Amino acid sequence: RRKRGLRIAALEKLGNGWELAAATDAALHAVSVVNVAAFGADIRGPLLLDELEERASDAVDAASDTAAAAGVETIRKSVGRDVSIHDGILAYIDEYDVDIVVMGTHGHTGFDRYMLGSVAEKLVRSSPVPVVTVRQPREE
Numbered sequence: 001r002r003k004r005g006l007r008i009a010a011l012e013k014l015g016n017g018w019e020l021a022a023a024t025d026a027a028l029h030a031v032s033v034v035n036v037a038a039f040g041a042d043i044r045g046p047l048l049l050d051e052l053e054e055r056a057s058d059a060v061d062a063a064s065d066t067a068a069a070a071g072v073e074t075i076r077k078s079v080g081r082d083v084s085i086h087d088g089i090l091a092y093i094d095e096y097d098v099d100i101v102v103m104g105t106h107g108h109t110g111f112d113r114y115m116l117g118s119v120a121e122k123l124v125r126s127s128p129v130p131v132v133t134v135r136q137p138r139e140e
Contacts, residue, residue, distance in 0.1 A: 009089075009098040017102035018067035020132070029076045029096060030063045032056035033088030036081045053079055086122040093129055105133045 008021050009029040021028040034052045056079045064074040076096065082088030093101065105120040124131045 007097060007099045009092060009096070009101045017132075018063070018070055018072045020100075020102060021067065021072045022070055026099075027075045028067055028072055029078065029092075029098065030060045030067070030074050031077075031089070031092055032060050032079045033085045033092075034079065034081050035083075035085050035088075037083045049081070053081070085119045086126070089119075089123055090126065090128075093127065098129060100129055101127060101131045103131065103133055105135060 007029065008017055008024075008026045009031050017030075018028060020026065034049060034056055036049060060077050060079055064077055067074050078092065080088050080092065082091065089101065092098065101123065103120055103123070105118075120131070120133045124133065
């Protein structure tokens with residue numbers, strides 16, 4: 001019986017997910033989750049969500065292209081909507097039987113972390129699979 005290969009879910013900007021996939025001959029899933037709860041009852045909500053979903057899709061496509069240039073095939077590209085990014089990622093892990101998650105983190109501390117929360121921290125604490133975090137450069 002053939003053993004199923006390693007499945008890596010790399011979140012949006014991939015972190016170094018494609019490098020890990022290349023080194024382990026793993027199946028790569030490029031994933032992004034748009035937080036629908038962030039807009040509440042804002043009348044602009046649907047338009048903003050569509051724009052965010054389009055940006056997320058562009059980021060997933062770019063990440064997939066980066067992986068492809070390194071010879072790594074992305075077997076699934078996904079942009080989902082959920083009540084929280086954290087919950088959306090956990091649902092994806094469960095639905096697609098992911099073995100490891102690779103994600104970027106901005107390394108917010110202090111007040112920024114308190115106000116923005118930390119998807120990476122929540123995921124590290126609650127994920128049923130290992131989570132590798134890669135520090136992303138700060139955007140100006």
